[in-house]
Amino acid sequence: MKALFTNTALVLLGLGTLLSSCSKRQQSQKTGLTYNDRTNGGYLRFKQAHPTPGPGLVPIEGGTFVLGGSADQDVTYDYNNVRRRVTVPSFYMDETEVSNQDWLDYLHWINITFPEDGELYYNALPDTLVWRKPLSYNEPYVDNYLRHPAFQDYPVVGVSWDQAQDYCVWRTDRTNENILREKGIMTTWKDATKGGGAGAGGGQTRNAQGAATAGTTAQANGKQPFNTDIYLNGQITGAGVDGKNRPVDLSKGGKARRPVRMEDGILKQGYRLPSEAEWEYAALSLAGNTEFENINDGKVYPWNGLGVRSPNRKTRGLILANFKRGAGDNAGVGGGLNDKADITAPVRSYEPNDFGLYNMAGNVNEWVADTYRQTSFEEVEDFNPFRGNEFTTKRLADPTKGLYAKDKYGRPIKDPARSNKKLKYSDMIAQQNAANNAAAAGTIPSTGATQPAGNNAPTTPNTIKYSGRAYNPDFRGENDSVNTVLYGTTTLVNDHSKIFKGGSWNDLAYWMNPAARRFMDEDESSAEVGFRCAMTMVGAPEIHPEGKPHLPVKKARKYSAKQ
Template identity: 50%
Template sequence: MKKLLLYSLTCLFLAGLLSSCSSKGGNSSSKTGIPYADRRSKKNQSGAFSVATQYKRAPGPGLIQIEGGVLIVGGSAIEVPGVEPSIYNYKRQVTVPSFYMDETEVSNTDWLEYLHWIRYNYPEDREFYYNELPDTLVWRRALSYNEPYVDNYLRHPAYRDYPVVGVSWEQASRYCEWRTSQANEFILREKGILTDYRTLAGGNTRRGNNTTAAAATTRPDKPFNTDAYLNGQYDDKGRNAPIDYNVKSGAATTTAGGATGAAAGRNNAQPRRTATLEDGVIMQPYRLPTEAEWEYAALGLIGNTEYENISQNKIYPWNGLGVSSASKKTRGMIQANFKRASGDYMGVGGSLNDKGDLTVPVISYKANDFGLYNMAGNVNEWVNDVYRTGTFTDADAFNPYRGNYFENKQLSDAQNGKIALDKYGKPIKENAYSGKKLTWAEKQSLSKRADSISKSTDPKAAVTSYQADERGYRDRQNKLLNDEGVTLVNDKSRVYKGGSWNDMAYWLNPATRRFLQQDESSSEIGFRCAMTMLGAPEISTQGKRQFKNPPPKAFNSKRTR
């Protein structure tokens, strides 16, 4: 009887949905005929499947769209007498998918914003703040008077737009994680999906000795983290607004928590839920670019390409065989910040050619054909890859990359899908334990085992980690480490590229590569971030031939009766 009743209710529910079916084919399922939920409608049936039919991708703050394509890694290399050929990539044809990349290097101001956030959110945690401080001692030289840069380069406003240096690969990676959460939180609060910033600011003020009522209901218990939010583990004190991006601001009303204005009106409009990845409002993570992405973006051959024909190759991010400009207005000017000769960092007084003694502002010279500044010179830049001399002899031809072991977010409660968070609200990572999806029983068993190991005092206790072949026995460099003795190359050696203010011109070639330990830093190394682009690789279809496909046919339930 109960089954029959449930079946009848389900039929009534589906019938109600079908009766309100839109005539637009894109707003209903092409396989079941059931209309998708329309966030702008107040007539949606409870439980209807929601689809982001209006999604339009766009680059995140600071990013430039890079349309991918074929790249001959190492193809721009030039032979220089006395220079070891190992500084270049092994020449091989690969394909780089479309992606986003920072227009400029990360500046001192950008990094000081990060430090300010740490100090504001964790005023008592001096260790956290100290660990993220750049090593300004990278400027110190035994036989050079660089002490003013030790004290001033990071913080003085004279250098606010200069690239941050003294940052390790590990620090740069953590900055990318922080930037991801900051940018996503801004989007969610501006859209009213989370408590808006104005309400938050009001909630954190005090009247006399009493905290306002809004503070008790709107102040988050920890800083926002994208992964925790998507997993339902970010507490915004029940202030999550409906996913309704097109609704106009509601009338000024007062909520139980004391919030007033348009935000309160929106919060009372519909049942509340958090945004999900399917909604398309959460950006992909900022990260360091792969070596192949960086070389592809730096070379910028798109400006010399038409109908898949490359009219002119490059050895630098600009056209020509030299380092000086051939344009009429800038003829003879150096196009990057580097050391022209031993002891010549900026030219002759009264005619400073590259306009820089050490580094220069992140927007300097002319952008390359992708619109990226300083892809040669100024500072070298960290990329994501682990260094191996033969990376591109082994890596895949599509989206090549060499990393370390795969990692997963550690589970704290497998039954409920909760992930373990550290004291800063960030997911705790662990080596991946399987190369495929586990069964439910295996997942529960592994979770219990991991929990018992974490409480164990036995130092030998460990969860077996999964290691892909490409990061195991197929790694030729690891064999060399065993067979030929001592080497500086190891699994913590990271690639950096691009040349710096203290490098000669041949390091400006995008094919050149060097390495440094991921926990070390230099006055000659900075970084910029990248982001994965999802969906079709073609950025602009304007003026390009396209196949024309008809839209899906709308389902009309009346025709089936």
Template identity: 60%
Template sequence: MKRISIYFTTSLLLLGIFTSCNKQTGKSSKTGMAYNDKYNGGFEVNSKVKPGPGPGLIAIEGGTFVMGGSLNQDLGYEFDNVRRRVTVASFYMDETEVANVDWLEYLHWIKRNFPNDAEYYYNALPDTLVWRQPLSYNEPYVNNYLRHPAFQDYPVVGVTWEQANAYCEWRTDRVNEEILRSRGFLLDYKTLTAGTGKSGGATSVSSSSDPFNTDIYLNGQYRGEGIDGKKMKKDLNPNAAAAGTNSGSKGAVRPVRLEDGVLKQPYRLPTEAEWEYAALALAGNTEYENIADGRIYPWNGLGVRSPKKRTQGMILANFKRGEGDNMGTGGYLNDKADITAPVRSYTPNDFGLFNMAGNVNEWTADVYRKLSFEDFSDFNPFRGNEFVNKRLSDRDKGVYAKDKYGRPIKDSAKTGKKQKWSELQGNAAAADSSIAGKPYNPDFRGHLDTVRANLYGTTTLVNDRSRVYKGGSWNDRAYWLNPATRRHMQQDETSAEMGFRAAMTLVGSPEIISKGKPQFTQPKSKATGKTK
């Protein structure tokens, strides 16, 4: 078994955070015009880098694998994960499940920034009543599990799929806000708090007190006195200096753009394929593109006990060994957990991920279909796409409409392709009404889909709100520890056995570590004389 060097990988990728703002020297190979020259128009190009993962994430190098291939027995005769070869792009994934302390941080932010919005806070609360059982004395967990410091590093449970997604959106904004404030692109927290008493409460260009939102910021709608930092980027566009927008002795400045490579990609739930691929971690059994041994669990071997001398016989995950046996024998508790266990328990898999089997089941992004394997894309397979557009409050200026929490309002996309300008203007009135017309449906059956409308959710328990979860839990038998097993639950339902972890898209080259691997040497360009 080959353990991937996670810590080296993370350090290598984090380097991208600090180098992504270096300006690209030279000139365009197609026009001959110099980059980053304020006298020729000010087109800015940064050095090409691979940005690092966001806080809490680990790099997962993608590749091909047989989805469903680790399922050596189908006890329920479900036939809902039949083997098929797919490719998963490289991505980032949380090292651990989201813990209670992480969720309490989320709740604290809501209460601090929206102290009078009881509905917002209430809707973010996990359902702690999931611990109540008619014939079980679990009542103490109702009040203690989420908030008592003894459980602060235990996985949060009682969270719906919808709440998990809302947390990911919130986390994206907080991570990007921290990056911008710590580097001086936005006003630092100390100065901000001294002036307003809360994070994100400064006056923006729209004269609102909305918290920071990544999309709103990238659209240039989060600027002004009390928001702009002392180290904002210089705007090389000569028209910006002439307009005098936010200009001073140092000339015109601007917010960070996506092209600068400073901000992180959105946190999100992993797809089912990503989750299964990351749990198996077959990269640990791979050498020169050959997989030496398959797996049934996130570790090698056919059993659930450690073969190592120091830990021989110890259970490798937190699960229910049999009826009435949740923790082993008093005096020698084998898995050392009665309900959930701390998120950093047992041994991580070869990607460095903890508890990818047992502890809590984990939400994935996918809509459940029993026959998902029959209609899938073999690259980044995913079912559940609902394409949306950000609503515009001012179409001419491209200003996004915002909800009461300062987030962009999103409407169902009307088409799957870019419209002509004339079409866009012709549909402006319909678009402004937000839901006029039939939303674009990415389902491959399109308008011929009568099954979805007439059967799913009517004659079956499966519908578009059925979401896949995987991994097994503290209250499941060993069979469900297999990463290929799949179950579903409604996206607004909760359970004491359900938690989640987040993922993030990796942009750029999929290879995580290039050192020591053969590479093609690129000759000098005949056009520029430089080596790329």
């Protein structure tokens, strides 16, 4: 009986301790104010943790590596990839290349959302004519490669760098909209479909030739599709949009609900193209060869060894990627195909590298975000190197209320940045009003696209107020002297030249080296170039801290005003 009493007391004591610890809310370390308390204004503090990656992504733990270091020879004599040590921060990357099915999802969304906008649909179509060759019978690929079910898991090709960028924006918005609807923060898909809301799965559709059929759409009902920036700015809310599970607004005593904010940590960072440094780092995947900060073995390809065939007993002799072994040999001998592919192969083919990424060598080359320069190694930052910045500012339709101006697709309109620092409030209001007046007068574009300044751009709108010097928001050509006037005459390199990497089904093994780099204009496409997306990781860079030594850190002391 005594033992039973003792056990009961211990249970009650533990339960009381648990409830007591739950009731002690966190405090501000600098003011002593209690967080998440509806009685003091509702100061918020959320659990600090790694956000989960968006759909399709895997985490890539960053670190230092030698950019260009895996290239053992310069067979093209371009002298465009001299070795330099850099640091890449942790990020997320697509496990596979973007497939034909992924792109058809994109086209379908345009069908049901903007069926009357033939220009938008046409501009999103890949150029299937990239398969045509003067002396090859590739017409079946022109007709079938994108849409036939047999190719649905193959990488999409014929996509320009500009189209890949548009897909990244679309994918971000659809992922975040789905999160909000699945959680009931916005109206669920089922309820939105009943209401005929834009992007709810209902609406007009377009047949294979692009003709619209009847239904309710964003154009028809006057609603615009979900956009992450517009939502976070509080411009997508109200009846028919708000779900039942919106967060409680503690600043209003917990009696009202509000839209999700960035601070909630619910929405994903934007999908984007990886930088060249990120792509090369992820392809090399040296993490699998590292112990105690020592790299035991370098790599020439995304796998170990100098060869392109598997050394493992069960798969010995099989080629590890999809590439052209030699002139006229895209597949091998019938009955013993060397890489089991003639053109592209499904995106989930061959063995993944040590980061879990498929086809980082061969299959299709992949667009990266960087603008090409032969001498990029001469002007490079140690941390997160990238060339291609075009700084922009979201235009405010109502500067005093902070409302973003939207284009006809519901996206924020972005103008070239006009300052290199945060302006005074009065200067910001004046600048935004000037931008709106200029847009109304038709002197700057209002399509939502950025306006590159270039070396010869007018400097009046971008003049820094106090110094009188011109501010150029276009840093793609930073620290070089490329003359756009000579483009096509003495050089094929300009600010629209974008890098692709990785080698393809129609390339020799040399181009599968992660350091190899080539370029095309951003509006061009090829049957040998596709892409995959990346996403920035926020917070601590260590992916798996468990089981690793860490220096002890004391928790902040609790403050009491009653002391």
